Structure formats: C-alpha cells, structure tokens
Amino acid sequence: GENVEQHPSTLSVQEGDSAVIKCTYSDSASNYFPWYKQELGKRPQLIIDIRSNVGEKKDQRIAVTLNKTAKHFSLHITETQPEDSAVYFCAAIAGGSSWGKFQFGAGTQVVVTP
Amino acid sequence: DARVTQTPRHKVTEMGQEVTMRCQPILGHNTVFWYRQTMMQGLELLAYFRNRAPLDDSGMPKDRFSAEMPDATLATLKIQPSEPRDSAVYFCASGLSVGGNTGELFFGEGSRLTVL
Numbered sequence: 001g002e003n004v005e006q007h008p009s010t011l012s013v014q015e016g017d018s019a020v021i022k023c024t025y026s027d028s029a030s031n032y033f034p035w036y037k038q039e040l041g042k043r044p045q046l047i048i049d050i051r052s053n054v055g056e057k058k059d060q061r062i063a064v065t066l067n068k069t070a071k072h073f074s075l076h077i078t079e080t081q082p083e084d085s086a087v088y089f090c091a092a093i094a095g096g097s098s099w100g101k102f103q104f105g106a107g108t109q110v111v112v113t114p
Numbered sequence: 115d116a117r118v119t120q121t122p123r124h125k126v127t128e129m130g131q132e133v134t135m136r137c138q139p140i141l142g143h144n145t146v147f148w149y150r151q152t153m154m155q156g157l158e159l160l161a162y163f164r165n166r167a168p169l170d171d172s173g174m175p176k177d178r179f180s181a182e183m184p185d186a187t188l189a190t191l192k193i194q195p196s197e198p199r200d201s202a203v204y205f206c207a208s209g210l211s212v213g214g215n216t217g218e219l220f221f222g223e224g225s226r227l228t229v230l
Binding site for chain 1: 209224
C-alpha cells in the first residue's frame with residue numbers, strides 16, 4: 001500500500017518568512033495529492049490539492065509542487081502570518097485497487113512567531 | 115451547507131464499557147473513513163468504506179473494534195470493551211471517488227472519547 005513520509009515534524013518560522021513542508025510517497029500510481037490544515041481543537045480542512053497531471057498549483061500565499069519522477073511533493077507558504085500556525089497533513093491517494101484511500105503523513109506542527 | 119455529522123461530540127466512559135460512535139456522511143458521498151487522533155499522533159486510519167463495502171480495516175484492533183455502514187447515511191464505530199488507551203479523538207470523513215478519480219475529503223467535528 002501507499003506509504004507517505006512527511007518532514008519536518010515541527011517548523012518554527014518568523015512572521016513574514018516562508019515555510020516549506022515536504023512529503024514523499026511510495027506508490028507510483030498515486031494521482032491525487034491534497035494538503036490539510038488542522039487548527040488546535042478543530043477538524044482537518046483542505047487548503048490546496050494537486051493532481052498528477054500538474055506540476056505546480058498556487059492559491060494566494062500557498063503553493064504546492066509535485067515531482068512525480070522523484071515521488072515527492074511540497075507545500076510552500078509565503079509571507080507567513082500567526083493564523084498559519086497549525087498542523088499540516090499531506091496525503092497521496094493511490095490508484096489501482098486502493099484508489100480513493102486517504103493515507104496521511106504524520107503531520108507538521110507549524111508555529112509562526114510574531 | 116453540507117457537513118459530516120458525528121455523534122457524540124464528547125464521551126466519558128469507564129473501562130470495559132461499550133462505546134458506539136456514529137457518523138452521517140455528506141449525501142451523495144461514496145467513501146467513508148474513520149481516523150483516530152491522539153495528542154502525539156497524526157491521523158491513524160482505522161477503517162475505510164466505499165459504496166458501503168469495507169475495503170480496509172487493517173489499522174483497526176479487531177478484537178475490540180468494529181466498523182459498519184448499515185446504510186448510506188450512517189457509519190458506526192464500536193469499541194467493546196473500551197480501554198484507557200482508546201482515549202482519543204475519532205474523526206469520520208467522507209468523500210466522492212469515481213472511476214479512479216478522488217475528490218476532497220470532508221471531516222466531521224470529531225468525537226472526543228475519554229476512557230477512565
């Protein structure tokens with residue numbers, strides 16, 4: 001089955017700086033790569049996603065890049081703000097008999113300090 | 115505003131008691147997931163259904179946990195007997211997967227379980 005590794009586990013950045021979180025996956029049949037943000041005490045919510053036919057996607061201050069050859073994808077947050085402080089989870093959704101199965105990375109705790 | 119609904123939101127019980135958590139997925143969604151989250155852990159996949167059929171419950175302790183979808187509007191996760199180590203937040207999530215294409219996964223608010 002799919003195995004997703006996420007790094008770093010914690011990330012502390014100064015407000016205004018950029019944050020980058022990286023994930024690697026094992027199943028070359030994976031074709032959907034979403035990122036979820038979970039604020040303290042809340043449920044995870046989708047912030048951005050990318051499909052395997054696209055290399056990069058941007059939405060205001062967040063962007064995701066995908067390298068299918070190397071089997072890794074990254075979340076980039078620019079001009080970080082205190083409200084970006086949360087846990088971020090990546091996922092790689094595999095095809096084949098497991099299609100649709102959401103297996104998440106271990107999460108990255110992002111702390112943005114003013 | 116379509117939402118995944120979970121009950122109960124909070125549950126405190128004693129060791130050995132049966133616990134049942136319920137989830138109403140978003141109407142029209144065909145995949146349902148149960149995840150467990152503890153303070154130091156990420157989202158641990160317990161069970162996964164597509165079109166009400168269980169596809170993967172390899173992450174679930176089979177001796178005490180069971181997950182079912184009696185119909186398309188209800189998913190249940192049962193723990194019997196419960197143990198203190200089961201204390202966690204249990205999330206239900208639903209989505210739509212068709213023809214190998216997967217859409218956004220929507221999470222419920224979670225059920226916070228405390229087993230004393």
